[in-house]
Amino acid sequence: MNEEAKREGVHLEARGFSVFYGAHEAVCKVDVSVPCGLVTAIIGPSGCGKSTFLRAINRMNDLIPGCRAAGELLFDGQNVYGPEVDAAVLRRRVGMVFQKPNPFPKSIYDNVAYGPRLHDRCKRGELDAIVEESLVNAALWDEVKDRLHMNALGLSGGQAQRLCLARALAVKPEILLMDEPTSALDPKATARIEELIVQLRGRYTIAIVTHNMQQAARVSDRTAFFYEGNLVEFDATETLFTRPREKQTEDYITGRFG
Amino acid sequence: MRLKLRKLMDHALTAGGYLAIGGMALFLLWVLVPVFTKGFGAYVFRGTVEHRRMMLGEFNRGDLARLRAELAEVWRAREPVYRAVAAFERELDAMPAARRKALRSAFREVREGVAVLLGPEPGVPLPALTRRLYGQTRWEQAREKAADILFEETWEYSDAGSRRVLVPRAEQFEGTALAPVFDSVERDLAAMMRPRLTVYPRFLTDRSIDAHFFGGIGPEVLGTLYLSLGAMLVAVPLGIVAAVYFQEYAKEGPSVAFLRSCVNTLAGVPSVVFGLFGLAFFINTLRVSPGKSVLAGALTLALLVLPTVIRASEEAIAAVPRAFKEGAMALGAGRFRTVATVILPAALPGILTGIVISMGRAAGETAPIIFTAAVSVGQMVKPSEVLSQPTPALSWNLYNLCTEHEAVEELRHVQFGMAATLVLIVLALNLAAILLRARVARRLKG
Numbered sequence A: 001m002n003e004e005a006k007r008e009g010v011h012l013e014a015r016g017f018s019v020f021y022g023a024h025e026a027v028c029k030v031d032v033s034v035p036c037g038l039v040t041a042i043i044g045p046s047g048c049g050k051s052t053f054l055r056a057i058n059r060m061n062d063l064i065p066g067c068r069a070a071g072e073l074l075f076d077g078q079n080v081y082g083p084e085v086d087a088a089v090l091r092r093r094v095g096m097v098f099q100k101p102n103p104f105p106k107s108i109y110d111n112v113a114y115g116p117r118l119h120d121r122c123k124r125g126e127l128d129a130i131v132e133e134s135l136v137n138a139a140l141w142d143e144v145k146d147r148l149h150m151n152a153l154g155l156s157g158g159q160a161q162r163l164c165l166a167r168a169l170a171v172k173p174e175i176l177l178m179d180e181p182t183s184a185l186d187p188k189a190t191a192r193i194e195e196l197i198v199q200l201r202g203r204y205t206i207a208i209v210t211h212n213m214q215q216a217a218r219v220s221d222r223t224a225f226f227y228e229g230n231l232v233e234f235d236a237t238e239t240l241f242t243r244p245r246e247k248q249t250e251d252y253i254t255g256r257f258g
Numbered sequence B: 001m002r003l004k005l006r007k008l009m010d011h012a013l014t015a016g017g018y019l020a021i022g023g024m025a026l027f028l029l030w031v032l033v034p035v036f037t038k039g040f041g042a043y044v045f046r047g048t049v050e051h052r053r054m055m056l057g058e059f060n061r062g063d064l065a066r067l068r069a070e071l072a073e074v075w076r077a078r079e080p081v082y083r084a085v086a087a088f089e090r091e092l093d094a095m096p097a098a099r100r101k102a103l104r105s106a107f108r109e110v111r112e113g114v115a116v117l118l119g120p121e122p123g124v125p126l127p128a129l130t131r132r133l134y135g136q137t138r139w140e141q142a143r144e145k146a147a148d149i150l151f152e153e154t155w156e157y158s159d160a161g162s163r164r165v166l167v168p169r170a171e172q173f174e175g176t177a178l179a180p181v182f183d184s185v186e187r188d189l190a191a192m193m194r195p196r197l198t199v200y201p202r203f204l205t206d207r208s209i210d211a212h213f214f215g216g217i218g219p220e221v222l223g224t225l226y227l228s229l230g231a232m233l234v235a236v237p238l239g240i241v242a243a244v245y246f247q248e249y250a251k252e253g254p255s256v257a258f259l260r261s262c263v264n265t266l267a268g269v270p271s272v273v274f275g276l277f278g279l280a281f282f283i284n285t286l287r288v289s290p291g292k293s294v295l296a297g298a299l300t301l302a303l304l305v306l307p308t309v310i311r312a313s314e315e316a317i318a319a320v321p322r323a324f325k326e327g328a329m330a331l332g333a334g335r336f337r338t339v340a341t342v343i344l345p346a347a348l349p350g351i352l353t354g355i356v357i358s359m360g361r362a363a364g365e366t367a368p369i370i371f372t373a374a375v376s377v378g379q380m381v382k383p384s385e386v387l388s389q390p391t392p393a394l395s396w397n398l399y400n401l402c403t404e405h406e407a408v409e410e411l412r413h414v415q416f417g418m419a420a421t422l423v424l425i426v427l428a429l430n431l432a433a434i435l436l437r438a439r440v441a442r443r444l445k446g
């Protein structure tokens, strides 16, 4: 670990953390520390448990019958799976953007306002401000400001994904989880999202799952390499891509498998 | 060889499908076309002056001055008939006993026929039954009644079977004072009845008079609306809650499996059993009303359509993309909020379709309301009375009118009018379902 990580502090820490689907252990005793305010990329071959790990952080796996977690996952020093934790409250602090853009079949405005409306009774004016701010942060404002009340399903894929990002930002989360946010997008839309991630860096702790090695290299500060449920290597992105310690990592990033 | 066989099978399947659907369509047409054409006759028909007299007398509708003028004309045409009947009555008294005996019963038939055709003679005391206050209001029925006056119906029996023979009464009464009746009726029927194309849209909403001899089917239509809307009022919230529970809350297990099989069994129970259950449970046990009532009927119908509503809603909810649900949950929405703000709105088109189809079913069901809500003859039920009063309803009264009414033959137009109206109400509900679904789906798709 370099100096910067120590200075920034640890936002999320897994200690011997495992996730099971029934008897199948999809994430095995992972130890990882996600630093505050930085971008952490998670890479690895298909089926290695990246999504499972990511979804464990905001407890989305609770929705899957038979899925359970073991070990410790500390968010700001508090165990995410502790008995006193309300998953809904946790998810407010841990935003998520999914692989496939999933705007609600409502207006653009209502999509962004969905989270704030859920949590606090804000006045119309405040809500308008939050919606605008979130859309600006997601770099979508200019494109949609004249049609905020149009149905969100009419947006293009890239726009829809940025809307989902705005929707997540509107609840003012502390961590942002992104599961292959650009895999359904064309290169131009991908570039916009990447740009956004770079802009959001520092304000939010970001964890991003990606299959695109260049993307991981471009946007992230730290990279975690998963293989068959195990965390093989976790290091500064530059180090991991230029001087990997493990043979498996090297094989993967040089395209020999996966 | 195998390929040939497969192709043959394909063709056979296609042909079978076309045959089934075509047969069904033909059958539907075969039933619906007569229902609609004859049912149309309740709304548009050739109405006689008696119809207009009845309208003014019973519903206070129409132009009194014009009717008076018309009646003056009519009476001029009818007068010879009345005069001849009166003259023959005197003549009959003076006849030798044998001849009097031979003619008397035939004369009574003629006199009765005249009263039925033309209504009571002006100036005589009015009959007690409303149906006897007016003559024939519909031209085609007037012509039938006229034929009853003109001909005596006899049956000729032979080895080959029996044959209906119409014997003109004019021969029997040749040379008597009654003879002009037959000439007049044959020649001047139109002048006596003055048929005119009549459009009677208020058949749909008018009260019925003297057990449907006159007037419309308003109480039945209203009753059907009360019952089906009432059933929906109960079944929809219950059904949606149950569907949400099954889809979003229930953990698969023996108790949920049991509940599910209960719903499926409920769907297969014959409707008459629901009727008996409604009587035993809602009226006799819970005593929701002192006897049959709209409330008891609506509750029974609600139970009947509940499985349909639950299934349609469940399917609609299951069809909502998981991604919507995950999106809402990931923003910190609890399960209830997710259901209320994302899942139900997205499932709305499917749920609506289920609701409207169930409503059509509730409108058409007969057996469940026989024991719980329906009466054969009834007035319009006021909204304030639905909790305690029974009501007529299209489905039950259609059956009743076709089988148990004292004048089944004479009320064909009302029967077909009811049938066509009921079919139209159900079709309109289904059409509404389709349109509503399209509308909501369009709004969701943007």
Ligand SMILES: Nc1ncnc2c1ncn2[C@@H]1O[C@H](COP(=O)(O)OP(=O)(O)OP(=O)(O)O)[C@@H](O)[C@H]1O
Pocket: A021, A024, A026, A044, A045, A046, A047, A048, A049, A050, A051, A052, A053, A064
């Ligand atoms: N709902 C589930 N039920 C049972 N097993 C699951 C479920 N979801 C995932 N798995 C299993 O868990 C393992 C990890 O899956 P996961 O989705 O986390 O992989 P991933 O790394 O995200 O792969 P990809 O790159 O293809 O998205 C896989 O072996 C998968 O089969």
Ligand SMILES: [Mg+2]
Pocket: A050, A051, A052, A179
């Ligand atoms: Mg994945």
